């Protein structure tokens with residue numbers, strides 16, 4: 001997806017833990033269009049300083065070929081943050097002795113708490129700009145339809161989606177738009193940990209299809225984009241569920257606004 005953004009002329013600063021991946025990305029797209037910052041979003045305490053330094057360009061950290069400070073002095077106008085990172089693993093509570101609670105909590109931190117902390121740290125910058133800005137999240141249909149072998153992943157995506165919907169409502173009269181892409185399975189590294197590399201990378205829709213469908217939705221300014229299909233239900237059945245939820249959520253928001261403005 002970052003490649004696709006870059007091919008369409010969007011300047012991308014990619015963040016992840018693996019420096020070699022970031023270097024590869026920068027080498028492919030060139031330093032004018034791409035930069036990378038190695039950061040582990042699980043380090044919640046470091047997020048405010050990380051974002052502050054990114055936005056104000058004062059962090060002197062070596063990236064692939066230039067320092068981060070020069071990245072942000074060259075491209076000081078970050079106007080969109082795409083929150084995409086997540087991890088996925090199985091946990092079996094019918095055999096509690098096998099459940100690694102630390103690993104489970106770490107997954108919830110990466111998939112949910114870190115995203116909230118990043119939003120909190122980025123919003124002052126996005127809100128202060130006079131032009132439109134955006135937050136894009138990668139959600140999952142699993143937020144609405146639990147997949148029982150992965151209880152922490154589903155719970156973290158449910159929490160994230162609830163947060164995203166509230167955030168969108170809170171920001172609706174501002175310059176910040178909130179979009180969410182919730183795909184069915186996509187052929188990525190996500191399934192490696194529980195399905196193995198070979199089977200995991202063949203599971204789901206090809207990356208190109210996911211990118212194409214998501215890109216169209218983003219460009220069309222759709223608030224919620226649902227590429228691919230949902231296991232066990234037809235797309236139509238799934239979208240019916242989404243529609244009922246959104247209608248109920250709309251009624252709740254109207255009610256709350258009428259109560260709070262009285």
Ligand SMILES: NC(=O)c1ccc[n+]([C@@H]2O[C@H](COP(=O)([O-])OP(=O)(O)OC[C@H]3O[C@@H](n4cnc5c(N)ncnc54)[C@H](OP(=O)(O)O)[C@@H]3O)[C@@H](O)[C@H]2O)c1
Pocket residue numbers: 015016017018019021039040041042084085086087110138139140141182183184185186187188189190191204
């Ligand atoms: N693939 C699917 O079937 C599917 C379906 C629905 C939704 N999604 C969602 O799509 C998003 C992307 O997942 P993916 O499928 O592309 O999986 P992926 O191939 O495993 O990619 C996950 C990305 O997150 C980064 N990341 C993970 N933990 C991080 C951390 N602590 N700090 C910084 N970066 C971190 C990884 O980079 P590093 O490892 O270098 O840090 C990697 O770039 C996730 O939100 C996932 O829930 C995926």
